[in-house]
Amino acid sequence: MNASGDTALRRYASLGEALRDKRYPLENHAHIKRFTSVVGIEGFYETTGYIRAVRADGGPDLRIYYGGTNGFVSEEEVIRAAGDETPRGPSITRKGLWRIGHPTGAPGRDAGARRSLAREYGTCPRCFTKFSASGTCGCTD
Numbered sequence: 001m002n003a004s005g006d007t008a009l010r011r012y013a014s015l016g017e018a019l020r021d022k023r024y025p026l027e028n029h030a031h032i033k034r035f036t037s038v039v040g041i042e043g044f045y046e047t048t049g050y051i052r053a054v055r056a057d058g059g060p061d062l063r064i065y066y067g068g069t070n071g072f073v074s075e076e077e078v079i080r081a082a083g084d085e086t087p088r089g090p091s092i093t094r095k096g097l098w099r100i101g102h103p104t105g106a107p108g109r110d111a112g113a114r115r116s117l118a119r120e121y122g123t124c125p126r127c128f129t130k131f132s133a134s135g136t137c138g139c140t141d
Contacts, residue, residue, distance in 0.1 A: 009045040009052065016046040018051045024066055027104040032064060035081035035100070040074075060097060070099035 012018040019029050033080035035086060042056040053071075062071040072078045072089040078088045078098050087101035123130050124137035131137050 009047060011043040012046065012051070013052075013103065015041070015044050015051075016045070018064075021046070022051060022066070024064075025102075025104040030104055031082070031086075032069070034041040034083075035069070036062065036064075038081040039077070060094070061092075066102075068099055068101045070097055072092055072098035074098060 015033060016029070018090065019032065024032070034055055036053055039053075039062065040056040041053045041062070043054050045052040045054065049065065051064040055061065059069055059073060060071045062069050069095065072081070072088075075088065075098055078086065079099055082088075082100050089099060091097040091099045101122075119133070121131040121133060121135065127137055127139045129137040129139070
């Protein structure tokens with residue numbers, strides 16, 4: 001049994017091994033190394049969707065996803081560990097905890113802030129209605 005109480009999780013030899021195994025963007029490695037060293041991690045474990053980082057102080061595990069990480073205990077901890085410029089917000093899936101975005105990568109379910117991409121399909125010159133994705137409008141020709 002490992003420190004997080006799971007018997008089936010493989011422990012990585014290092015954070016670097018975990019990041020390479022999960023194929024996380026190289027641009028994110030220094031960022032992740034910074035906040036995990038500030039928080040104090042005793043071990044990194046393989047899971048299906050993220051890297052589980054078990055804290056040395058017994059606090060909540062960090063869940064390091066491709067595009068972001070959650071499991072910070074406060075906004076102050078986020079700022080101390082990852083910097084004031086890091087995108088952050090309350091965790092969506094873990095009540096009372098905080099999440100951050102990584103510099104590169106598409107955010108996952110509980111990663112950094114999401115934004116929707118609005119598409120413009122143009123406006124009909126006759127009725128001034130915006131075209132739908134199929135290219136139709138409100139005109140009755």
